[in-house]
Amino acid sequence: xxxxxxxxxxxxxxxxxxxxxxxxxxxxxxxxxxxxxxxxxxxxxxxxxxxxxxxxxxxxxxxxxxxxxxxxxxxxxxxxxxxxxxxxxxxxxxxxxxxxxxxxxxxxxxxxxxxxxxxxxxxxxxxxxxxxxxxxxxxxxxxxxxxxxxxxxxxxxxxxxxxxxxxxxxxxxxxxxxxxxx
Amino acid sequence: xxxxxxxxxxxxxxxxxxxxxxxxxxxxxxxxxxxxxxxxxxxxxxxxxxxxxxxxxxxxxxxxxxxxxxxxxxxxxxxxxxxxxxxxxxxxxxxxxxxxxxxxxxxxxxxxxxxxxxxxxxxxxxxxxxxxxxxxxxxxxxxxxxxxxxxxxxxxxxxxxxxxxxxxxxxxxxxxxxxxxxxxxxxxxxxxxxxxxxxxxxxxxxxxxxxxxxxxxxxxxx
Numbered sequence: 205x206x207x208x209x210x211x212x213x214x215x216x217x218x219x220x221x222x223x224x225x226x227x228x229x230x231x232x233x234x235x236x237x238x239x240x241x242x243x244x245x246x247x248x249x250x251x252x253x254x255x256x257x258x259x260x261x262x263x264x265x266x267x268x269x270x271x272x273x274x275x276x277x278x279x280x281x282x283x284x285x286x287x288x289x290x291x292x293x294x295x296x297x298x299x300x301x302x303x304x305x306x307x308x309x310x311x312x313x314x315x316x317x318x319x320x321x322x323x324x325x326x327x328x329x330x331x332x333x334x335x336x337x338x339x340x341x342x343x344x345x346x347x348x349x350x351x352x353x354x355x356x357x358x359x360x361x362x363x364x365x366x367x368x369x370x371x372x373x374x375x376x377x378x379x380x381x382x383x384x385x386x
Numbered sequence: 387x388x389x390x391x392x393x394x395x396x397x398x399x400x401x402x403x404x405x406x407x408x409x410x411x412x413x414x415x416x417x418x419x420x421x422x423x424x425x426x427x428x429x430x431x432x433x434x435x436x437x438x439x440x441x442x443x444x445x446x447x448x449x450x451x452x453x454x455x456x457x458x459x460x461x462x463x464x465x466x467x468x469x470x471x472x473x474x475x476x477x478x479x480x481x482x483x484x485x486x487x488x489x490x491x492x493x494x495x496x497x498x499x500x501x502x503x504x505x506x507x508x509x510x511x512x513x514x515x516x517x518x519x520x521x522x523x524x525x526x527x528x529x530x531x532x533x534x535x536x537x538x539x540x541x542x543x544x545x546x547x548x549x550x551x552x553x554x555x556x557x558x559x560x561x562x563x564x565x566x567x568x569x570x571x572x573x574x575x576x577x578x579x580x581x582x583x584x585x586x587x588x589x590x591x592x593x594x595x596x597x598x599x600x601x602x603x604x605x606x607x608x
């Protein structure tokens with residue numbers, strides 16, 4: 205098939221129109237869509253795990269909140285065990301009264317200081333020495349066991365028992381104790 | 387046979403050439419391709435709109451959830467601190483060394499041949515978080531063989547402590563801190579016996595020791 209000059213010009217013109225059309229189509233129309241899709245896919249990829257994490261976090265907190273009731277109850281019980289006011293004002297009389305009820309007189313309680321306890325936020329640990337100048341060994345054992353049951357926030361960390369020089373049947377006792385206070 | 391002449395062959399040739407016009411054919415082909423391209427464009431546009439909607443929905447969700455997540459994280463921190471505090475308090479109470487039973491061991495474990503002069507017991511927590519109670523007992527033992535009486539007491543007391551504590555050791559191991567004969571004599575069951583003064587100490591663990599890894603056996607060559 206032979207083309208004359210006019211036909212060749214038409215074919216060249218057609219080819220130019222085709223190239224222009226393809227450029228506009230792929231670069232602007234499809235290209236625009238592709239660029240938008242890439243952008244949106246990046247947004248989706250970014251937000252999907254964030255939203256999943258957020259939902260998990262909220263669910264976890266809700267579950268914890270549901271269980272927090274018993275924890276708060278325990279904390280309130282513990283706080284209720286600690287009288288208001290300065291410990292020096294209530295702890296020594298409490299110990300003296302307790303031992304008096306057990307038939308042990310002349311008990312002195314003196315403060316020794318404070319122990320650092322970062323785990324117990326909002327509470328303090330105080331150390332005390334309880335001196336009992338004269339007590340029978342069996343009576344001491346019973347009283348000490350009762351005291352440990354009655355004051356669960358107190359721990360005896362050291363017990364020193366010596367035979368009383370004046371009365372060999374009696375003992376002199378020094379107790380080092382730690383109490384948790386507000 | 388009749389002669390048939392086609393006097394329009396020139397016109398027919400022109401028509402045929404017009405129909406085979408490459409520009410016209412090209413335009414037709416281009417039109418078909420253009421329709422295909424337009425269809426594909428709308429197909430892609432629809433997919434893109436779906437993505438746009440999904441992204442917009444996620445952004446809206448995120449706008450709602452983000453402040454809630456921050457709030458929840460803060461609250462979780464508070465709750466964890468409360469739980470930790472409660473556990474620390476409960477552990478303090480539960481992990482106390484209770485001295486009533488310990489004093490009962492002392493009361494039950496001292497025979498008539500032995501008189502204790504002093505007892506010191508201290509609870510310490512080791513670096514391995516094992517609660518250990520150290521005992522130092524000093525006293526006087528009497529009998530035909532006062533050193534034997536003291537040794538019997540040391541072993542019997544160790545045994546009694548072992549019933550209550552996880553592991554008990556005499557310090558120094560299998561011995562006394564001091565054991566000396568005394569000049570004083572004591573009356574026991576109407577008889578006069580020599581005496582020996584002793585100091586004995588123990589380390590009693592309230593918790594089981596942390597197991598240590600056993601070294602791997604080395605393979606011996608044949």
